[in-house]
Amino acid sequence: MIYLMSPRTEILFPHRSISALKGLRGDLWQVLVDRVAVLPETHEDSLAFSLMMIKLCDCVHCDLGSYKASLGCSICARRTISAIKGPDTILMRHFEKAKEEVLAYLESIGVKEEKAA
Numbered sequence: 001m002i003y004l005m006s007p008r009t010e011i012l013f014p015h016r017s018i019s020a021l022k023g024l025r026g027d028l029w030q031v032l033v034d035r036v037a038v039l040p041e042t043h044e045d046s047l048a049f050s051l052m053m054i055k056l057c058d059c060v061h062c063d064l065g066s067y068k069a070s071l072g073c074s075i076c077a078r079r080t081i082s083a084i085k086g087p088d089t090i091l092m093r094h095f096e097k098a099k100e101e102v103l104a105y106l107e108s109i110g111v112k113e114e115k116a117a
Helices: 013-022 025-038 044-057 065-073 075-084 088-110
Strands: none
Touching: 013 025, 013 044, 013 075, 025 044, 025 088, 044 075, 044 088, 065 075
16 A cells, blocks of 8 residues: 655654644743744754654654544644643743753754854
């Protein structure tokens, strides 16, 4: 059987799906989503946000033949974020941990951290 990838589905969480996460939670989440959505996808905060979503949505184990994949990344991400119980600080901790991982990796390959303008 051959599976065709839905035009709404990527292999891993795409930067373009960040804006679909607006309005799902409280102020902390909204500020983060608004800020990261307008950054270039190569910015360390964009990379960290995508890494966080890849982990939360379990993108690595997404099967293109699954129901979840057929919904597309934006809907899957919305469902995942909406299902998280507790305050936005939980998500902020996930983001900060992902950012630490991204910065450590970038440092390990000799890429310097971008400075905020």
